[in-house]
Amino acid sequence: MEQEIVEQNFSPMAPAQIDRLVVRSGDLKGELVAFAQGPRYARRLEARLDEAADRLGHLDEATVVETIDHFALQYRLADGSTVVERFVAQRRPPLSEEERAMLLGWRDVVEGVFEVKHVDRSAATLHNLVDDLVYRVHSNMGWRALRKLRTGMFAAARIVPLHPDTDAWLITGNLSTYPRGYGAELAQAAVQTLTAHPQLLRRNPELLRKGWEMQAEARADFIDLFGTDLLILTPGEAQDRLREYHRHRQEKILADLDDTAAAKVRRDGPSLDELSALPEDLLDADTIGLVCDEIEGFCYYADFGRLDALFTDPALVRDRASLTQLREYLNDDSVSPRVIRRLVQRHPENADTVFRALLRKQSFTWEQDGEELLRRRKKSHYDHEPLPGITPVGTRLAELLRAR
Structure with a gap:
């Protein structure tokens, strides 16, 4: 950091x-x-x-x-x-x-x-x-x-x-x-600004590089623990896996600290419950796609299991709810095009059948038309270079945060 x-x-x-x-x-x-x-x-x-x-x-x-x-x-x-x-x-x-x-x-x-x-x-x-x-x-x-x-x-x-x-x-x-005594409070404001506007990392190539390194390390730990970077779980199972993952990460980090610093992290850092909490709007989902993506970091997708089943068995295109779910993913700007590509990559042999039914266009093929479809429906995701999902902070800001 x-x-x-x-x-x-x-x-x-x-x-x-x-x-x-x-x-x-x-x-x-x-x-x-x-x-x-x-x-x-x-x-x-x-x-x-x-x-x-x-x-x-x-x-x-x-x-x-x-x-x-x-x-x-x-x-x-x-x-x-x-x-x-x-x-x-x-x-x-x-x-x-x-x-x-x-x-x-x-x-x-x-x-x-x-x-x-x-x-x-x-x-x-x-x-x-x-x-x-x-x-x-x-x-x-x-x-x-x-x-x-x-x-x-x-x-x-x-x-x-x-x-x-x-x-x-x-x-x-x-x-x-x-006054200089306000440093700790202002440091918290700086973190909030950086969290809300991670594009500010682009001003500092060193911070940007560090963010990518930290994200790669976090993803490697996730894959080491679960054997994959994508889990399809119920909300309860997802919180259990997240708790397991963050406990694993915490133990790894604490092992590199001296006893005093480790005790301070345990006392002042976020609890495992806080780290493992899911967004409120996901708690009622049937399943959650928990993804630790190479580019986007941690992502959560509601009812991902239904879409995975659709691409596994294209006969489910007759199920209106499944096609509606895919249409919502495609039209929702908060859903990354990378997750659509994941569904296709998991079941490439069925992608044409699914999208032909969704778009009512029998000439559609994913190989020829898929990327153009994503660029049209997910335009904002192509307007800028991606940023790491982990936002590092500078040495001085870290010092002030520790003082707080």
Whole structure:
């Protein structure tokens, strides 16, 4: 779980050039915000503010600033473009190439919980607990905006690249600061952010590599224990197997720790019951497909046994409930195309019969048409590179979590 903090490779751009860009960014950000708040986008921005108020139960100044900032830089309009892209295209007089590149780079927003490593007269060096990267961050509001930062403090902020030709970064929106004693609580917030948005791992190739390694190890343990990476079980049996698996993993991990650390894990770590708990919506299923997949990690599929029986005995295509179940799997975007492929790979000789009955298309063959069917029905699964199902954390974040 531990790795070295990855430092950004800072650009050799001269400090005077960076200072000039920081100052210019302030003027252009003001123009962009005014553009986003203009009558053309008023209805959509008001809807975003209403959503924020409903989510939080109130609407304070910080939330308004953050909502407008997100709307200007990241919100997708009906044609897929962003407000900042339209601003860059429509601004008169036209922006210079340097200014265009700077503003379009702002779409790459990093939201994080940062530990302050160093502060000088022009910038702060911040370690993001979420992606375990270090950023040198400026403010277009000048030194006064950074003056409240002290080494060892923490901050929550949104930052954007200053310009593609430099690795300097720029605060966008609010900068919330916290004393160093808040580290443990903020570490928990960082974990929640990373768990909810595992795509943040892509910013740090080292963390991403570690995640794949951890997942491969967990899967190898599952296969060593059960002889396969797929079990079809009742909910009760599934919880028993999960308990057995997590006990096996826990014993393996504890064997590598000293007595003090092992005692702390036993005392403070999640219980076997917590680790083995199934999602509530699976408890009433007849069977559960418990998969420890090479790419997607642990996956649970309700009533998987019925589909496995369908592909085992294609005469069951006359059973409307079985075909309905397969249609739901095919149309449900939360169901990975990999699980459909698994059913086919387990019973390849029967796939054509099953899908012809489902699609009412006698010319269908899985070999020729199967992948196109999955790409059409499961489009979102092909829009990005996969991520490991296990999300590792950096060394410093792990330290703060242990302190909590």
